[in-house]
Amino acid sequence: MCCQNYKWKSKPLLIGMYHEIVTLRCCFLTLKTKVDSSLATMDKTHLLSDQDGASGPGRSYGTCTDPNMEANDGATAPPADMMPVVPGYENLGPNVIPPSHFGSSQPQAPPRAPERRFDIPAISEELAQEAFTEYVSSKCCYSSKPVKEMVFTDLQSLNTYRYRLETFTESRTTEWDSEPYNGQVVDGFGVAPEPWSIPVPVPSLFKNCKKSVRVPHTSTVKGCHSCLNLGRSACRKCVNSGRTRCGHCCGTGWISSSERRRCGLCSGSGMVRCHSCGGVGSITCKTCKGHGKLLCFIKLIVTWKNNIHVSVIDKGSGFPLKLLNQITGEKLLTDMAPMVYPVVSFPDHSVNAASESAVREHQAQFCTTCRILQQRQTIELIPITQVYYAWKEKTHTFYVYGTEHKVYTKDYPATCCCCSIL
Structure with missing residues (x-):
């Protein structure tokens, strides 16, 4: 009697579970139907449009771009969470990665500035006249009379200095990388x-460079995440269907000519x-090269960079500074050390200030x-001399600049008509 009562009490529970199972199965079948319909539509759309570049009879088959041939850098590491x-x-x-976290000490600057002496050269009248003569002779429309008849009245040295600080640094970053696994030794212990x-040889100083190194004992084999x-x-x-639209008949199956005939290609x-x-529907995986496995490891990326700071100290001479970009100066100081000390004894205090600011900023x-x-x-001393001369009771000026002794002048007193018009 007890068993019979138990059966009648459990019957509604079993019926409820049955209805839930039927409902879940119906939902699954409905979802599967929608997915299959979407895939069929996608396949049909792609198959009808993958050769749009070869539309029209007579076009050569396969002239469209193959999406499988897109650029691929080869193996890439799986997602980080894997x-x-x-x-x-x-x-x-x-x-x-900050070097201080791993005990890599930075070099220290010297406690005080070394003793230095600076000799500032000056230009002579003979050198100024020689440079001006060469400049005028290179101009077809300039008369040579002012050069031969001019009288120097004043030579003003407009010393322009170019301060340059180079800081050669090394930085390190890490990331996961991989290569196709084909039975290589796995360094994972x-x-x-x-x-x-990790010791990495330093390349030439003051030249940008980048190098990748595999970190020891970080290798592991993982299944290819791409395939x-x-x-x-x-x-x-x-x-994945193995078939594409015929490019000879544009997918119609017929060739339009004098008489309609069936396409022989398809x-x-x-x-x-x-x-x-x-026709297989699949290609060799470009990530694992068909092996199905990847040898993953941590890659250390070492970057050497030459960081440059340049300051041009100009005294408001009015000389166009853009002309100095292609000019080499005369080096008055070259100081190289693991950590340089700012220049403090240069005769021009503007250079000392520029040096101290640049060194502190880089450090x-x-x-x-x-x-x-x-x-x-x-x-560098970029010699700029403003030369004043008199010719025909009028005062004129020109500039001699750079170690190449180039000449710049705003107006030359004796030019022909064509130059005056220009």
């Missing part, structure tokens, strides 16, 4: 060294075998993010 956490490399990415403890370990990926040309079906995948900017390997500061 990779293991390596001690010391918890925060991978483009952010630079042991403690991975810290990023700044789900299959070694092959869907053909994008035919959308036998009237309007579809041909996909030439990109050979504050790079000490926390990079390792400073070498610094070099130079002071």
